[in-house]
Amino acid sequence: MRKLAIIGIGLIKWGELWEKSMRQIAAEAVFKCLEDAGTDRIDTMTIGNMSGGLFNGQEHLSSLIPDHMGRKNIPAMRIESACASGGMAVRTACLEVASGFSDYAIAVGVEKMTDISGNEATYALATAADQDYEAFHGVTFPGLYAMMAKAHMDRYGTTREQLSSVVIKNHYNGSLNPNAQFPFKITGDQVLKSPMVSDPLRLLDCSPITDGAAAVMITTLEEAKKLKKQPVFISGIGHASDSIALSSRKDILKLEAVELSTNTALKMAGKSIKDIDFAEVHDCFSIAEIMILEALGVVAPGEGGKASSDGLTGLDGDFPVNPSGGLKSKGHPVGATGVAQICEAVTQLRGDAGERQLENIRTGLTQNMGGSAGSSVVHILEVI
Numbered sequence: 001m002r003k004l005a006i007i008g009i010g011l012i013k014w015g016e017l018w019e020k021s022m023r024q025i026a027a028e029a030v031f032k033c034l035e036d037a038g039t040d041r042i043d044t045m046t047i048g049n050m051s052g053g054l055f056n057g058q059e060h061l062s063s064l065i066p067d068h069m070g071r072k073n074i075p076a077m078r079i080e081s082a083c084a085s086g087g088m089a090v091r092t093a094c095l096e097v098a099s100g101f102s103d104y105a106i107a108v109g110v111e112k113m114t115d116i117s118g119n120e121a122t123y124a125l126a127t128a129a130d131q132d133y134e135a136f137h138g139v140t141f142p143g144l145y146a147m148m149a150k151a152h153m154d155r156y157g158t159t160r161e162q163l164s165s166v167v168i169k170n171h172y173n174g175s176l177n178p179n180a181q182f183p184f185k186i187t188g189d190q191v192l193k194s195p196m197v198s199d200p201l202r203l204l205d206c207s208p209i210t211d212g213a214a215a216v217m218i219t220t221l222e223e224a225k226k227l228k229k230q231p232v233f234i235s236g237i238g239h240a241s242d243s244i245a246l247s248s249r250k251d252i253l254k255l256e257a258v259e260l261s262t263n264t265a266l267k268m269a270g271k272s273i274k275d276i277d278f279a280e281v282h283d284c285f286s287i288a289e290i291m292i293l294e295a296l297g298v299v300a301p302g303e304g305g306k307a308s309s310d311g312l313t314g315l316d317g318d319f320p321v322n323p324s325g326g327l328k329s330k331g332h333p334v335g336a337t338g339v340a341q342i343c344e345a346v347t348q349l350r351g352d353a354g355e356r357q358l359e360n361i362r363t364g365l366t367q368n369m370g371g372s373a374g375s376s377v378v379h380i381l382e383v384i
Contacts, residue, residue: 001098005224005231006381007217008037009343014212014331015181022056022112023068025213029336030069030108033215038227043102045076048089048109049335052078054124055113065108082128082370083284085109086214087338087377091237093218094379103223109336110213121209125334128371130245142206142285144372146198148252149287153200155253155302158290160200162305164191166286167204167328169314174325176356181210181331205286210331214340221384232346236269236380238262244374257376258295258369265365265378273297276380277361278319278348280341282369283326289313292367293321315356323348323356338368338377345381 010033012025020028026047034040047065052058062076081088086109093105113121126135129144152158168188174180186204194203224231240260246252266272273296281296283289290304298319299307307313313321324330324344327337345364347353362383369376 002100003221004094004097004218004234005221005384006234006342006346007219007224007227007229007231008033009346010036010215011179011340011343012213013179014210014333016114017112017211018114022052022058022110023064025112025211026065026108026110027069029110029213029215030106033106033217037217038229039104041104042071042074042106043104044093044096045074046089046092046096046105046107047076047078048086048107048339049078050080050082050085050111051124051127054127055111055121056115081375083282083334084338084368084370084375084377085335086340087366087368087379088239090216090339090342090379091239091377094234094237097218097220103219105218106215107218107339108213108215109339111333111335112211113209113333114211118209133245133247141372142198142201144246145285145287146201147246148291148372149200151253152287152291156305158305160192161188162290162309163200163205163286164188165309166283166289167191169308170283170322170326170328173315173323173356174329176354177325177330180325180329181208182329183325201285201287207284207327207332210333212331212333212336212340214336214343216339216342216346230350231384232349233382233384234379235382236265236267236271238264238268238378239376240264241375242373244371246372253291253301255291255295255373255376257373258292258367261376261378262296262367265380269380271363271380275363276365277363278323278358279321279365279367280324280344281321281326281367282337283322283328284332286328289321289326296365296367315358320358323353323358338366341366341368342379342381349381349383
């Protein structure tokens with residue numbers, strides 16, 4: 001298998017982008033990526049998108065987006081794995097290059113979620129859950145993650161304050177990110193006074209509805225060296241799935257797909273979690289980041305809440321998590337999230353993150369999951 005390198009990233013400002021269409025924001029991210037990479041060559045394109053049909057009434061993005069860019073003849077495909085669609089698009093681009101089918105593969109993630117009402121967006125997102133046994137009975141994702149949060153609190157003593165510490169930390173990080181949807185700090189009091197969504201989760205425990213796009217260019221290490229630009233090496237990739245419904249799992253507090261995909265990626269990279277300097281993880285809800293820390297093996301089961309409140313995951317902690325602000329502050333355009341995680345990891349490893357720049361880092365991990373962790377994809381990135 002050929003060695004993989006990221007030579008370009010493109011990320012636009014996320015938020016409620018009323019004046020732009022889905023095709024426009026996707027093209028904007030790709031053009032930024034090509035400019036960063038120093039090449040306009042695209043051998044193939046993979047597009048991460050969860051539900052263009054429900055959010056925008058638009059399918060067939062594999063034709064729409066290249067055509068809008070003036071590159072209608074390149075091979076392109078759309079990848080869907082719920083909220084992990086972006087990470088899966090990056091994985092697919094990596095496989096294109098690693099196999100030798102392509103030398104320059106671009107992965108773009110995009111979602112335009114604010115063109116419909118909040119109720120319609122909730123319905124679209126609920127299609128990532130089990131329709132027969134969850135959504136049909138009125139259970140939305142806040143409800144599913146609230147059940148996980150309640151169980152975590154009952155079994156391990158996780159506190160409401162520990163949930164809030166995740167939100168406070170990620171908003172602090174996001175306040176330093178110019179591309180974040182909500183780039184401002186919040187307090188624990190603000191979290192506790194925000195409207196209840198599904199007990200114990202309040203509005204500020206939940207990631208927002210977002211418009212956004214991101215892109216990365218992947219090539220071989222040999223090609224990267226020709227461009228005379230410091231590449232970031234992709235040394236490990238992991239992917240796994242789990243039962244889609246919480247009721248089908250033996251333990252709703254065990255994110256098996258996250259654990260398996262992490263172990264696969266670390267094994268491929270020849271590393272352990274102790275070799276990882278920082279991570280971008282899928283904090284769709286505050287409890288999700290706490291449980292992901294445990295599934296990654298950063299802390300033991302039940303210790304994720306304490307790790308967050310004690311500062312382990314802060315910018316100056318021993319294991320910084322979501323220096324971008326995460327889904328909570330940066331935003332969560334579901335098809336783009338996994339690609340944006342890669343963009344942040346590359347930015348950090350290049351030393352270009354400005355005020356949120358981490359010190360003395362060589363290796364990062366990104367973890368992107370779909371639904372209530374019914375699917376998960378992990379990438380390990382290193383500075384060459």
